[in-house]
Every structure is written in C-alpha cells, then in structure tokens.
Amino acid sequence: MNLVMIAYYVITTFLLVLLVWNLVLEKKSRDNLVLYILVMIPLILRLLRVK
Amino acid sequence: MKCETLWKIALAAGLAGLLAWGGIPLFVHRHFDLPVVKGPGVTDVLRLSDFSPRLKGTAADTAVFVLRGKKPGGKALLLGETHSNEPEGLLATLVFIENAVVESGTLYVIPFFNNSGSRNTRPGDGYPLYFEIPTDWGAVKLRFGNRDASPLDQWPDPDVYVHYPERQLLSFVDARNVNRAWPGRPKGPLMEQVTFGGMEILRKEHVDVAIDLHGAETMFPVTNCIVAPEKSLRIATLAALTVKAREGFESHVEPSPVGFRGLSHREIGDYSATLPFLLEVPIPFLDQPTGPKTEKLLLDGKDPFLLSLAKKKKLFVPYDESGWSMDRRVGQHCSVSLEILRQFSKKTPERAIVIENVPRYSDIVKNTLGHYFLNPKTAAPKDIVWD
Numbered sequence: 001m002n003l004v005m006i007a008y009y010v011i012t013t014f015l016l017v018l019l020v021w022n023l024v025l026e027k028k029s030r031d032n033l034v035l036y037i038l039v040m041i042p043l044i045l046r047l048l049r050v051k
Numbered sequence: 052m053k054c055e056t057l058w059k060i061a062l063a064a065g066l067a068g069l070l071a072w073g074g075i076p077l078f079v080h081r082h083f084d085l086p087v088v089k090g091p092g093v094t095d096v097l098r099l100s101d102f103s104p105r106l107k108g109t110a111a112d113t114a115v116f117v118l119r120g121k122k123p124g125g126k127a128l129l130l131g132e133t134h135s136n137e138p139e140g141l142l143a144t145l146v147f148i149e150n151a152v153v154e155s156g157t158l159y160v161i162p163f164f165n166n167s168g169s170r171n172t173r174p175g176d177g178y179p180l181y182f183e184i185p186t187d188w189g190a191v192k193l194r195f196g197n198r199d200a201s202p203l204d205q206w207p208d209p210d211v212y213v214h215y216p217e218r219q220l221l222s223f224v225d226a227r228n229v230n231r232a233w234p235g236r237p238k239g240p241l242m243e244q245v246t247f248g249g250m251e252i253l254r255k256e257h258v259d260v261a262i263d264l265h266g267a268e269t270m271f272p273v274t275n276c277i278v279a280p281e282k283s284l285r286i287a288t289l290a291a292l293t294v295k296a297r298e299g300f301e302s303h304v305e306p307s308p309v310g311f312r313g314l315s316h317r318e319i320g321d322y323s324a325t326l327p328f329l330l331e332v333p334i335p336f337l338d339q340p341t342g343p344k345t346e347k348l349l350l351d352g353k354d355p356f357l358l359s360l361a362k363k364k365k366l367f368v369p370y371d372e373s374g375w376s377m378d379r380r381v382g383q384h385c386s387v388s389l390e391i392l393r394q395f396s397k398k399t400p401e402r403a404i405v406i407e408n409v410p411r412y413s414d415i416v417k418n419t420l421g422h423y424f425l426n427p428k429t430a431a432p433k434d435i436v437w438d
Binding site for chain 2: 024027030033037045051
C-alpha cells in the first residue's frame with residue numbers, strides 16, 4: 001500500500017470520527033442526524049475495504 | 052432513556068442494516084474464488100508475482116497455468132479477463148486449461164489477467180455479481196467483474212493518466228484499465244505491475260505469440276475482429292480467412308493503431324519479440340441501449356432494442372432474434388486462437404505450437420460450452436487451483 005493510499009485511509013478515519021462526534025453531540029436537529037448517518041456510509045465501506 | 056437517544060440508536064441500527072444489506076454481497080463477491088481444475092495438459096502453475104514480485108500478496112496477483120508439450124517448439128500466451136466484464140476471454144482460457152493437450156511447444160494461460168477487476172463491479176449499471184454456466188454435472192458459478200481494477204487496490208486516480216513510457220495523455224479512468232498500462236514497469240501503479248509481469252513472461256520465456264481475449268459492443272466498430280500490429284498482420288489475415296472459409300463465421304482483421312498507446316496489441320509488439328493479437332467478439336450485454344443488464348442477456352445476447360437497431364443498420368455485426376450467445380462467442384475465441392497458432396506453426400515449423408483436444412466453434416455451439424468444463428467436486432484437491 002503506497003503512502004497516498006495510507007493518507008487516504010487516515011483522512012477517511014478522521015472524517016468518520018468527526019461525524020460520529022457530531023452525531024453524539026447533536027441535540028436538536030433530526031435532519032442533521034440522518035445526514036450524518038448517510039455521509040458515514042461510504043466512509044465505513046471504504047475503511048472496511050468493501051467498496 | 053431520552054427520545055433523542057432512542058432516535059440515535061434507531062438511526063445507528065438503520066445504518067448497520069444498510070451497510071450489511073449493501074456491503075456483505077460486495078464483500079463476498081470480492082473474496083469469491085473460482086475452482087479451476089487442472090486439465091490433462093497442465094504441467095505447472097506459477098503466479099504472476101513470480102515475474103513481477105511486488106504483486107505478491109495483492110489482489111492483482113493471479114495464477115499462470117503452464118502446459119508444456121511432449122516435444123519442444125514455440126511458446127504462446129493466452130490472456131483472459133484483461134477486462135473482467137468481457138468474460139468470453141475467461142471462459143475460453145478455462146476451456147484451454149481444462150481440455151488442452153500440447154503436443155509440441157508450450158502454452159501459458161492466465162485466466163484472470165486483471166484479477167482485481169474481476170473482484171470489482173459496476174453497481175450504477177446494475178451489473179450482476181455472478182453468472183452461471185450450465186454443465187453436464189451442474190453449473191459453474193463465476194464472478195462477473197468490471198472493466199477496471201478495483202479502487203480498493205489502485206488509488207487515487209490521477210486527473211489525467213499519463214502513459215508510461217510514451218507519455219500519451221489518456222482519460223483518468225484508464226489508469227485502472229490494464230489494457231492501457233502495457234508495457235508496464237516493476238514499481239509503477241498496480242496495473243503497470245500486472246502488465247510488467249506479462250511482459251516479463253514474454254521476454255524471459257521467449258514467447259512467440261500472445262493472444263489477448265476480449266469482447267466489444269455490437270455498436271462499436273472494433274468488434275468481431277482480430278486486432279494486429281504490422282508484424283502480426285499476415286498471420287491474422289490468414290487466420291481470419293481460414294475461419295471464415297472452414298467454420299463459417301466472420302472475424303475480420305483490424306490494424307493496430309500506431310498512435311494509440313498502452314494496448315496489448317501495440318505495446319507487446321513494440322516492446323518484445325512476441326507477435327501480439329487481440330481478439331474481439333460481440334457482447335450485446337455491453338451495449339448501452341439495451342434492456343436490464345441481466346445474467347440472461349449476458350448469456351444469450353438477445354435484446355429487443357438491439358434487434359430494432361439492427362433493422363436500422365446501426366450495428367457493426369449481423370444481429371437477429373437468435374442474439375449472440377456465449378457459446379458462439381467463446382467458440383469463436385477458441386477457433387481463432389487455434390487458427391492463429393496453426394498459421395504461426397505453418398510459417399515457423401521449427402517453433403511449432405501444436406495443441407490438441409480443444410473444441411472449436413462448431414463443437415461448442417453443438418455441445419454447449421458447459422460440456423467442456425471439469426467438475427471440481429470429483430477432481431483431486433491437488434488438481435484444483437483457486438483463483
């Protein structure tokens with residue numbers, strides 16, 4: 001795995017952590033909760049090396 | 052428990068369900084291996100990483116079947132699944148591996164040349180993940196892949212793909228297209244490592260003939276043909292004329308364009324002593340204006356929209372209600388490959404490559420393709436290669 005690929009997975013993990021953190025902290029908007037969940041899907045699939 | 056917490060738990064459960072529903076079939080497809088039974092002619096099984104060491108342990112490494120003849124002679128390489136959504140090449144190579152007996156010379160066969168691509172798919176086009184070929188003993192289940200390697204294995208894509216070593220500018224998607232990556236380099240992107248492995252087989256083993264098996268849309272002009280560079284044109288022409296006269300099907304000759312780089316029929320010829328040939332058969336499944344991309348369309352090639360276009364003379368091949376079946380397509384690949392090797396052997400008898408027991412077009416159309424596959428359940432484990 002080359003350096004760019006490793007950096008890509010690090011960035012993906014970082015974004016996923018941000019999203020989970022925002023999901024936990026979100027108190028008001030259910031719309032935002034749904035959006036956080038949707039944005040997480042490709043990131044998780046990539047980290048699991050599914051797609 | 053607060054309402055918002057319950058809402059978050061429900062959403063997380065929904066997320067897990069979506070991931071499982073969409074992700075598990077893709078994960079299973081990526082890790083699905085095909086049992087290839089070693090036929091009577093297989094003498095060795097190598098790995099592509101034996102020739103391109105950095106491939107070892109990657110999804111692009113793949114098996115190289117060697118069929119050494121009883122007598123010395125020339126050498127030939129057959130490549131299947133350069134594009135993994137053109138499975139005729141894979142199926143033809145499997146017919147060779149499971150049936151061929153080499154009388155003289157040596158045959159190298161790589162059924163999954165783009166192994167990473169065969170573990171990829173194209174969900175946006177509704178590609179099936181698998182297809183099955185009925186046989187005398189059941190059905191063979193095969194992965195249906197994509198044209199390009201998986202982004203999981205080669206990433207990121209460049210803005211513009213710069214071909215090595217000719218420096219021609221190509222579309223960014225072709226960075227993962229193994230048939231734009233010839234002749235490759237040992238430390239290049241993964242697809243270049245794959246083609247470098249192919250080139251090393253040709254150079255180190257002194258291979259005389261390389262045949263790259265493909266398929267193309269019926270609406271694409273370069274279909275149902277043999278693509279050959281200048282040095283292969285004579286043999287290609289003789290093979291095309293012979294199959295038309297003796298076996299009754301068309302496979303015309305297309306010259307390999309000098310200014311279009313990265314393709315096997317161009318770079319193998321320019322960067323080695325080998326004579327390259329690229330065979331195309333028509334695949335209605337790949338055309339854009341068809342009905343749903345189903346397994347049935349892949350196998351029988353029957354589509355009402357293409358039939359309508361054929362009546363308006365918009366296709367580059369004859370097309371009627373009988374479609375263009377997988378049996379016909381694989382049969383053409385087998386016959387044209389055998390004819391190329393026969394013509395090469397006639398031209399250079401001291402390097403003859405004589406292969407017996409491989410069915411030709413009429414045999415496969417008559418007996419069906421599945422008739423020529425061996426049953427892995429009755430084969431000894433040592434005779435099975437998982438790829």
